[in-house]
Amino acid sequence: MTEHAPVTVLAFDTAAPYCAAAVLSDGQLVAQAEEPMQKGQAERLMSLCDDLLTSADLSFDALTAIGVGIGPGNFTGIRISVAAARGLALGLGVPAVGVSSFEALRYGHDGPCATAITARREQLYYQRFDGTDAEAPILVPVQALPEHAGPLFGATGRAPTFPIAEAIARLAADRYKTTTERPAPLYLRPADAAPARDAPPVILP
Incomplete structure (x- = not known):
């Protein structure tokens, strides 16, 4: 065997x-x-x-x-x-x-959520997930996060x-x-x- x-x-x-x-x-x-x-x-x-x-x-x-x-x-x-x-x-x-x-x-999170990563210059790298699907990642101003369902993980959000x-x-x-x-x-x-x-x-x- x-x-x-x-x-x-x-x-x-x-x-x-x-x-x-x-x-x-x-x-x-x-x-x-x-x-x-x-x-x-x-x-x-x-x-x-x-x-x-x-x-x-x-x-x-x-x-x-x-x-x-x-x-x-x-x-x-x-x-x-x-x-x-x-x-x-x-x-x-x-x-x-x-x-x-x-x-x-x-x-570790299977439902809708968003993720954000510090990108300097008062900006964030951002990607939104809708269940198993993911939208294209974008670069956004810190003060202008798009609306999203579920929690936000990473910068300005949860650990x-x-x-x-x-x-x-x-x-x-x-x-x-x-x-x-x-x-x-x-x-x-x-x-x-x-x-x-x-x-x-x-x-x-």
Whole structure:
């Protein structure tokens, strides 16, 4: 008789000023951490993941799937996590599942609701859910939230049911068998960095 191989998911997110990760094994949370930080996620992410796996007596080779937060949020932070997830998935030969911050905030609530994420400049990233359907996410002023049914989760609303990395892990565990696309960043506005104004150098004949 073949012994059951546990479904083990490593999930992480750096779309906001933190480095968050969680390990889920057969539906049970076995390790998680969230470290606030304005910068340094690129240097900390993989060591944090390694620390959590070690604390759970697991290795990267034990992973069934990778879950990653795709934003919206900090432009550079999102790229850090998505690139790490793609690299791990390729190296380990496992699927990587992208999960939006909206989905993670809503996880655990099945009815109508809305989700909001701080977007700076007195704005919010916002998405409304009507049962199982979701409207397209938008960028709105803090003082002009659209009307919605059910609770609001996230910025200016209630705290989510699950910590961000755990929610991503649970959603990835539900979806990894049917995932067909690689994770891709969810950007709702251009990056803050502006292109250089100086003219490019010219090679003289």
